[in-house]
Amino acid sequence: MSSKVSQNALLNPRSVAVVGASRFEGKVGYVILKNIIDGGYRGKIYPINPQADNILGLKCYPKVSAVNDEIDMAVIAVPVGKVLEVVDDCGQAGVKVLVVISAGFKEVGLEGAKREVELVSIAKRYKMRILGPNCLGYINTSIGLNASFAAIMPPKGHIAFISQSGALLTSLIDRASLEDLAFSKIVSLGNKADLNEIDYIRLLADDPETKVIALYVEGIERGDEFTKIVREVSTKKPIVALKAGVTEVGAKAASSHTGSMAGSEIAYVTAFKQFGVIKAECLSDLLDATKCFGSQPLPKHGNIIIITNAGGPGILAADACGKLGLKLAYLGADVIKELRRILPPAASTNNPIDVLGDARADRYQAVLTILSAKEELDCLVMVLSPQAMTEPDEVAKLLVDFKAKKPEKVIVASFLGGSKVTNAISILRNGGIPNYDSPERAIKALSSLINYKEICDKQQRLLNEGHLRYPIDRDRIKSTLSRAKEEGRSMLLPHEACEILNSCGIRAAPCIVARSPDEAVQAAESLGYPVVLKIVSPHIIHKSDVGGVKIDLRTSSEVKLAYYEIMANVSKFAVGATVYGVAVAPMVPQGMETIIGMRRDPQFGPLLMFGLGGIYVELLREVSFRLAPITKSEALEMIMETKAYTLLRGFRGSPPGDIDAVVDVLLKVSTLCTEFKEIQEIDINPLFVYEKFKGCIAVDAKIWC
């Protein structure tokens, strides 16, 4: 897969066999062969069909192994019952990549799923890779290869589009010429039996034709691999992704569609943000950003200048900047002075520059000339309304000329109208300038370009920073975990959880499990008064609710009494619960209550959580997430994203808290759950944080395996 040959066979195959090529128009096998021929494919084409000698002017072979040539890619469009046989034949013929168009696999139920397993196993035997099955195909515009049953060859450009929905691709290819969508590669993933988005993102990272990778996915199966790859690739080129099935309603629709396993929304959002994927909120968002990345250079400065001949739409553009946290560039005294010289007195020479409704092309020309001299004014937004004097075509031509002379400038347009601007929009499109049907959409797309620099830098920084492997006492953790396992407990007992945290170097309130009042007193005396007693039972989660907690016990008789009371309460309010004893712990001084948690996501692995603790957790529901392992700066970010940070910095005269200590605990928990995959969930609540240099302590911890 990572070998050079395979990479070429996957992206730029030199020869393609079409298995199931047909003489009959309307048949998928006909459409695919015709698409490859009409697309001007520069490699060799081998139609395969035992019933024909010649199709569309090409010699036809009865089977792939009958071709006396090296075949990089075989496109399979035969009835599902024949696929396995054909695949075996491809294997014998030394084919490298299979594009399986045929449907009738996982998506149709158990029988199909079995067939898919068989398909993969045959391919594996011959070291072949599979795209699909149940997919639209593969398109590479630079070598003219349209190995798909799409109706037309989409325009050539710099967008690589990877999609789990074939129908979506059909729509986009049909719409491409209306929108400014121009593609380098189109990959229809189908059922993802073998090759998936991760493989193609890796491949496309170094593809010189591809400036942006667009992704439509319903599910990501190998989350940890995905995050690793996208962090690397996002430093090279932008990845924009739309994840469908994010809401409960949508997820239900998604799982009934392809049987994709729906991962937790929060894990996806976290993964995208943490590892540099630009998250599209909807289909328009995905296309708008993608076409901007595909056609424009990455801006060096990101200074936005809006030029408009319509006050209202200009304000809407400015509003959109405000909402997205973008600033409009200050034009500089000399530019403003020059603009005053050439614009009518009523025009606005601030940003947005309002050239007024009666502006003809010459006025635009004058403004562009002034701006062209300023290298740092590099992101131009042209908002135009077709008013009586407006010359939309001429303005479009000026912009295209301007772009040709200043290719380093980013230009986006929002020519607002119908028939009066249709031609102008074509001129823009042909000149490599995307047009948007509202000023807000133009600005939103531009914002992705401007923000990408930051993403890129940040991911590079994180790659350089790397992960510290914290020294943890692996053997002790292992033995603690296996003891619980042997006893068939999925939830660790409090002193075990405490032991595990200690083994990671995390300070936790010590804790001894007592099985009698005397043992409790003994424990209290060894720990020192005052102490807390808490029931220990795998069946009791909310200990206080059943009277299972007694605090601030100061004498041996208080401890004994508390022991009896707890047992009485539990036998009354938690009938039938298995009881391991009572945990005795010292009272620890009150600190700022925070919470650190971890839940293992089925797709993305350990998801860390941090936030304010105590009643605030439930009241605020405002916490931050990262996927483990995290770097030190990511740990700090987790804290800074929450309101806990406001308090920890020292709020309203209270002394600052020990933020470094919290970072340390986060990194240790990250190491723990990365190394011990059997740990399913961790809940440190509360973690008391003390003043700066005074550390923090896990007051209560729960760990599930």
Added chain:
Amino acid sequence: MSSKVSQNALLNPRSVAVVGASRFEGKVGYVILKNIIDGGYRGKIYPINPQADNILGLKCYPKVSAVNDEIDMAVIAVPVGKVLEVVDDCGQAGVKVLVVISAGFKEVGLEGAKREVELVSIAKRYKMRILGPNCLGYINTSIGLNASFAAIMPPKGHIAFISQSGALLTSLIDRASLEDLAFSKIVSLGNKADLNEIDYIRLLADDPETKVIALYVEGIERGDEFTKIVREVSTKKPIVALKAGVTEVGAKAASSHTGSMAGSEIAYVTAFKQFGVIKAECLSDLLDATKCFGSQPLPKHGNIIIITNAGGPGILAADACGKLGLKLAYLGADVIKELRRILPPAASTNNPIDVLGDARADRYQAVLTILSAKEELDCLVMVLSPQAMTEPDEVAKLLVDFKAKKPEKVIVASFLGGSKVTNAISILRNGGIPNYDSPERAIKALSSLINYKEICDKQQRLLNEGHLRYPIDRDRIKSTLSRAKEEGRSMLLPHEACEILNSCGIRAAPCIVARSPDEAVQAAESLGYPVVLKIVSPHIIHKSDVGGVKIDLRTSSEVKLAYYEIMANVSKFAVGATVYGVAVAPMVPQGMETIIGMRRDPQFGPLLMFGLGGIYVELLREVSFRLAPITKSEALEMIMETKAYTLLRGFRGSPPGDIDAVVDVLLKVSTLCTEFKEIQEIDINPLFVYEKFKGCIAVDAKIWC
């Protein structure tokens, strides 16, 4: 204005004079006259031009007063220098409404502003109303009146569009035929010298041609009148509004554009939400919702059914529902059973209904037939991708037929593609079904329709509920306010603020201002120990920061000492501050800290605020707003919208707080600030709330005039 005659003259004039009508193509005066003639206007048309006898086949008059007929509307398109003269002539001729197209007024600076004042004053003298100046004009499609210089007559339909931007209208009219925008009226407000959005909303409320009022505004000057009108009108028909200049960046652009005064964003958002205006977030939002309201009936049930031939886009539609809090309808066992019968086994018979990529029109027909029997399944979303077997035109025709037979059903479409769906989209449009370029946009638009019912009901309920006028001691308040005014203080002293609250029946911690240690002791003894001492100075806002507060004083000597300490601190840390004395107040028992505030917005008047108090205000920054006066249920809503409600209901075992008492204080503050317009700001912080039936108390209050 409210008389029937005037209403007709404004909306449905029976005769129109075009002042400045021109023989020369390209001239505005020519375009307007031609537009009126070409539009098929059914009233009488009088071109006015002293240099011509006949223009475009119509007899021409030298001036309006030379026409021997009653003239409802005069459209004025003469050079700015002649406008006032023409207006006077119109007045003499008994014209009722002026549409002033001519520019050169407020928008060009001081000279223009003076001219505008003069314009209004002449019109007023003759009881004429003015639309504009500096506007695009007025269009009424049902009487064929295009009294504007727009290039074409927009399609006739049910959207009334009121815009403060003429250029935006130009764009929309040009785009109307591409989008599904069809208008009843188009109103270009221009400078709003006289008539504004409020007047037209009032007029359009009863216009039978108008199903939805769309509004683009940059500023609303008479906020209190606006809110009054929209609450009434929103119970009759939906009002969708886009407010431009909402961000700081945008507001700056807006004020440099028309010189509109930018109101506070929060006041606008509050006004729209509170009084039933549907707030559009961007231009697409405005148009998307508007065209849906304009073409579809209001749904009775609001049950959404998505039909798709493309899995991915179907999920996106479902996701959009999830994000907007909409549920997909449960189809019911019998519908599902019937769908199973007619759809292939791999199809999804849940909602979204996936008819599969190979569905031809007959499969759609079968699904529609099943759905047509179910009255409660009333909101249909058709998502279509043009795949190999798809018949977009036929599906569009089926939908149009379906709509003709079942006009009570709401149908929206998202046919995703380019040339393959262009014709189908035209068929949909002509059949009254709006199409959206993404499934998410279709759902978003539909959500406005579904949510409107709730808006409508709620506004009706609030109208019925009305405002209680709380008994407040007006005379006492007046005298307190005038004392402060006489002494030139804008901030009231603490005991004055306390007095005012008491005069409204709000319990406040009593407070006596002492001017010597002995007076302080006397005050403490009359109030009862323990007491608090706080410095009283108009120049010291943060009293604690300068050592101006001493709490929990239990003896006369403690009070005296505290008095001296405060004075020493203040003379040291607040040099030069005017000091009125020290306020002595009893310590009140701790309650739940909340805050109630009021700030007078320049456009919308008193804006009330409620939220958690203490350190939470700053930490959470989560408060609710309403414009006063509020009803009782609005006061309750204010509380319910914040996290304070979670606490007040009784959180984690704490007893419930006295919510009724808080409602009471909100209503009293509402009455106070509604009746006393000189009060600029009120800040009750904290308001301690006690257990249910135990009331609440204003611990500290500041009032500014």
